[in-house]
Amino acid sequence: MKKITVSLVITFFAVISLVVFFGSSVSAQAQTESCVSAKCHITMGKDKFVHGPIAVGDCIACHVPTSKHKFTPITNVGALCYKCHDRVDTKKGQHKPVKEGNCTKCHDAHQSPFKFQLRADGKNLCIMCHDKKIIEGKFVHGPVAVGGCSMCHNSHQADFPKLLNATGNDACFQCHTDKAEAFKGKKFVHQPVKEKCASCHSPHAGDFKYMLKKDGLEDLCFDCHKDKKDWLAKIKVKHGGLETEKKCMACHEPHASDYVKNLVRQPIESCNMCHDKPLDTQDGKIIDMKETLAKNKSYHGPIKQGDCSGCHNTHGSDYYRILRKYFPPVFYAPYNLKNYELCFNCHEKTIVQDAKTTTLTGFRNGDENLHFVHVNKEVKGRTCRACHDAHATNNPKHIRDAVPFGAWGLPVGFTKTQNGGACLPGCHQKFDYDRIKAVKNR
Numbered sequence: 015m016k017k018i019t020v021s022l023v024i025t026f027f028a029v030i031s032l033v034v035f036f037g038s039s040v041s042a043q044a045q046t047e048s049c050v051s052a053k054c055h056i057t058m059g060k061d062k063f064v065h066g067p068i069a070v071g072d073c074i075a076c077h078v079p080t081s082k083h084k085f086t087p088i089t090n091v092g093a094l095c096y097k098c099h100d101r102v103d104t105k106k107g108q109h110k111p112v113k114e115g116n117c118t119k120c121h122d123a124h125q126s127p128f129k130f131q132l133r134a135d136g137k138n139l140c141i142m143c144h145d146k147k148i149i150e151g152k153f154v155h156g157p158v159a160v161g162g163c164s165m166c167h168n169s170h171q172a173d174f175p176k177l178l179n180a181t182g183n184d185a186c187f188q189c190h191t192d193k194a195e196a197f198k199g200k201k202f203v204h205q206p207v208k209e210k211c212a213s214c215h216s217p218h219a220g221d222f223k224y225m226l227k228k229d230g231l232e233d234l235c236f237d238c239h240k241d242k243k244d245w246l247a248k249i250k251v252k253h254g255g256l257e258t259e260k261k262c263m264a265c266h267e268p269h270a271s272d273y274v275k276n277l278v279r280q281p282i283e284s285c286n287m288c289h290d291k292p293l294d295t296q297d298g299k300i301i302d303m304k305e306t307l308a309k310n311k312s313y314h315g316p317i318k319q320g321d322c323s324g325c326h327n328t329h330g331s332d333y334y335r336i337l338r339k340y341f342p343p344v345f346y347a348p349y350n351l352k353n354y355e356l357c358f359n360c361h362e363k364t365i366v367q368d369a370k371t372t373t374l375t376g377f378r379n380g381d382e383n384l385h386f387v388h389v390n391k392e393v394k395g396r397t398c399r400a401c402h403d404a405h406a407t408n409n410p411k412h413i414r415d416a417v418p419f420g421a422w423g424l425p426v427g428f429t430k431t432q433n434g435g436a437c438l439p440g441c442h443q444k445f446d447y448d449r450i451k452a453v454k455n456r
């Protein structure tokens with residue numbers, strides 16, 4: 015309200031009243047008084063909320079009389095209102111009816127049962143023009159449920175898009191201060207959360223929990239991570255971890271986290287939430303990984319660094335045990351470098367390629383490459399798993415105590431010496447090797 019205009023108006027009414035009081039005849043005023051009588055416009059001024067000028071019976075403030083009971087039609091409502099009120103169309107974003115000066119689409123010029131002479135209250139006003147659907151659904155946002163459209167939107171104008179009283183996520187954080195606090199300190203914030211809460215949540219209502227646009231456990235994720243959906247449908251070895259009740263949410267936080275890739279816990283711990291017991295798979299039972307890591311103290315490099323993903327694709331893969339590359343699930347395999355792509359992603363493949371070497375590997379007897387001897391065979395080449403464990407053991411160089419051989423746990427019987435070592439496995443006699451002084455085994 016323009017303070018000055020209002021006081022001028024009030025002064026004007028006061029003067030008029032005084033004039034009327036002293037019996038002078040003012041034709042305009044007479045006309046005003048005659049508008050509301052027992053016969054005509056009798057309800058005017060009787061509603062719960064009455065517009066200022068009506069309250070004082072000043073009809074001609076807006077209806078300019080021409081001849082007897084003829085009035086100039088009001089063609090520009092906005093301009094009329096702005097005669098006495100501050101403009102409400104000065105900010106960047108303006109509500110269309112305001113911009114067009116259609117004030118009376120929302121306000122009754124005279125009176126109404128609702129505050130500010132509105133034509134309806136709360137959300138009912140808005141849904142006179144807007145589709146009711148946007149505020150319907152199984153789950154309705156707190157402020158919308160109580161009709162508080164104006165808690166977020168300004169009815170006339172705003173400096174921010176969509177008539178919002180704040181920009182971007184601040185529109186949410188003004189109430190969800192706990193979330194603002196919780197996200198602030200996090201190392202990893204999901205990209206869309208940085209940008210726009212409303213890309214996942216409807217600010218109004220929806221059929222999915224938390225007013226999410228789709229079911230939040232998985233479908234929502236696929237909306238943006240469409241490549242994942244397509245790919246998961248194609249792969250051969252699925253991971254049971256994606257098929258629990260919580261779906262994607264079993265491992266990921268939707269908003270923010272202190273762990274890489276928005277994981278719910280530090281990576282290894284996030285695996286061991288479920289791998290803390292033996293589990294059944296399409297390829298037989300698998301070990302309790304948590305227990306294995308607790309009992310075996312020498313961790314393989316990647317695990318020492320806290321990462322299982324160097325070898326496994328947690329979402330699934332085309333290979334045995336959801337490995338990133340093929341790895342033979344068997345004890346013997348004809349030599350083929352491709353079989354060991356997984357290991358040679360990180361290790362030098364030369365360790366199995368040359369029969370003689372004095373540098374490429376420590377597993378040699380003099381210059382005889384024992385990796386070559388065991389692995390590089392046309393038939394019955396031993397796979398890495400015959401001797402090494404990919405995760406953890408209590409032996410040096412991740413040599414196993416025993417290796418599954420059919421139903422048997424075939425012992426490896428490895429001992430390490432300063433310049434070599436020895437094994438007494440279940441498959442042959444004890445053999446020694448020494449890098450400096452080749453041992454002659456029987």
Ligand code: HEC
Binds near residue numbers: 065123
């Ligand atoms: C603040 C300006 C304003 C004042 C004061 C005002 N009117 Fe109006 N009136 C309007 C507008 C604007 C319309 C056009 C209807 C619309 O756009 O909603 C209107 C329309 C009317 C109509 C046409 C029917 C209708 O309701 O739409 C009547 C009758 C009327 N006014 C009577 C009165 C009387 C009697 C008074 C004094 C008691 C009065 N008005 C005071 C603004 C005013």
Ligand code: HEC
Binds near residue numbers: 065075123
């Ligand atoms: C002749 C001057 C005048 C005109 C023209 C006028 N108003 Fe008013 N309006 C007033 C006065 C006086 C008040 C009462 C001020 C108060 O209560 O603080 C008022 C009050 C209001 C209020 C309530 C404000 C509040 O804080 O309670 C609204 C809403 C309003 N007017 C809307 C309009 C609209 C919409 C129009 C155009 C159709 C309009 N006015 C035209 C003088 C006018």
Ligand code: HEC
Binds near residue numbers: 119169
């Ligand atoms: C889309 C509906 C809508 C339209 C159109 C609209 N208003 Fe309002 N107006 C409201 C609502 C709702 C309120 C109550 C306060 C609020 O929620 O912002 C209000 C409050 C007011 C008030 C009193 C409070 C204040 O902000 O000072 C005035 C005066 C007012 N409007 C004037 C106007 C004028 C002048 C126009 C036309 C240029 C207009 N309105 C058009 C919905 C509307």
Ligand code: HEC
Binds near residue numbers: 139143167177
């Ligand atoms: C008289 C009809 C009418 C009423 C009542 C009305 N609106 Fe609107 N609203 C419109 C129109 C027209 C548009 C423009 C739609 C478009 O461009 O598609 C609009 C647009 C909007 C927009 C989008 C603005 C933008 O910048 O994209 C919001 C938000 C909005 N209205 C909120 C509200 C709220 C909140 C209420 C109740 C306080 C309300 N409207 C009441 C007619 C109305």
Ligand code: HEC
Binds near residue numbers: 166
């Ligand atoms: C909690 C804050 C909040 C409340 C309460 C709220 N809105 Fe919104 N509304 C928003 C946000 C945020 C957007 C912008 C969404 C976006 O950009 O995707 C929006 C957008 C809109 C739009 C524009 C839609 C479009 O597609 O452009 C309309 C219309 C609207 N709201 C109407 C309403 C109505 C009517 C109510 C009351 C029933 C209401 N809003 C209550 C936050 C809110």
Ligand code: HEC
Binds near residue numbers: 157211225
């Ligand atoms: C005006 C205050 C206000 C604003 C602004 C607001 N909210 Fe809310 N929000 C609430 C209230 C109140 C609840 C209901 C709390 C409850 O039921 O525990 C709620 C509940 C929620 C819930 C459901 C929480 C639950 O545990 O069921 C989500 C999700 C949510 N809001 C998201 C948003 C988003 C996104 C925005 C920004 C577009 C936003 N809110 C803006 C007040 C607000």
Ligand code: HEC
Binds near residue numbers: 187210212213230
């Ligand atoms: C990438 C999509 C996405 C974005 C963006 C997003 N959320 Fe969520 N939000 C979710 C999902 C999924 C859930 C349900 C989590 C669950 O089921 O445990 C959720 C739940 C919530 C809840 C209710 C449960 C809780 O954690 O308290 C609130 C409140 C909430 N979000 C607020 C926000 C706010 C505020 C923003 C913006 C800063 C935001 N969200 C951005 C996906 C999102």
Ligand code: HEC
Binds near residue numbers: 238262
């Ligand atoms: C609105 C789109 C959108 C939705 C919905 C969405 N995301 Fe994202 N997500 C992104 C964008 C954008 C990035 C960053 C670019 C990228 O890595 O692809 C991202 C990145 C990620 C990342 C990698 C984070 C990092 O630090 O590299 C993970 C994990 C993720 N999203 C999981 C999810 C999960 C789980 C859901 C379902 C709750 C989900 N996303 C829903 C858009 C979305």
Ligand code: HEC
Binds near residue numbers: 236255257263265
């Ligand atoms: C069993 C745990 C687990 C589940 C369940 C899970 N993820 Fe992941 N996700 C991870 C891990 C671990 C990483 C990090 C892998 C890496 O660094 O390569 C990751 C990374 C991501 C990334 C970012 C890197 C990339 O691969 O693009 C996205 C996006 C992602 N996940 C989306 C999803 C979606 C969508 C779902 C549900 C369909 C889901 N995740 C389910 C564990 C999981």
Ligand code: HEC
Binds near residue numbers: 251253281326
């Ligand atoms: C939410 C529970 C859950 C989480 C978290 C989880 N897994 Fe699993 N995982 C399972 C279940 C159930 C199975 C057995 C079903 C299946 O996949 O065959 C399984 C099987 C496996 C298998 C054998 C797959 C096969 O079929 O041969 C590997 C390897 C595996 N998980 C690795 C991981 C890694 C690495 C992580 C952490 C990044 C992880 N898992 C996190 C539930 C989980």
Ligand code: HEC
Binds near residue numbers: 325326337399404
């Ligand atoms: C260096 C690569 C590598 C890393 C790192 C790795 N794995 Fe494996 N994982 C494998 C290989 C190879 C197999 C198949 C082993 C076999 O069949 O002997 C396997 C098998 C598994 C199995 C099935 C075991 C069984 O009993 O058949 C689970 C469960 C598993 N890994 C979980 C994990 C978890 C959890 C982590 C992180 C703590 C992890 N892996 C890290 C390579 C790795």
Ligand code: HEC
Binds near residue numbers: 341357361398404
């Ligand atoms: C993601 C990378 C990665 C993959 C894949 C990988 N490793 Fe390793 N490996 C390492 C790292 C890192 C070390 C630690 C090197 C160090 O400490 O100098 C290591 C150490 C080793 C060691 C002990 C070396 C030493 O000198 O102590 C052996 C044996 C080993 N890996 C075998 C394998 C086998 C067998 C495979 C295939 C099943 C494999 N690795 C796959 C990264 C990997």
Ligand code: HEC
Binds near residue numbers: 357397433
């Ligand atoms: C017959 C058992 C056996 C097989 C099969 C085997 N290794 Fe080894 N490997 C060893 C022994 C023993 C050592 C320790 C040598 C030493 O330092 O004394 C070793 C050492 C290593 C090292 C440490 C660096 C080096 O060469 O000294 C890596 C890496 C390695 N092996 C990877 C592999 C890979 C990859 C495979 C499969 C392609 C494999 N091993 C197959 C027994 C084996």
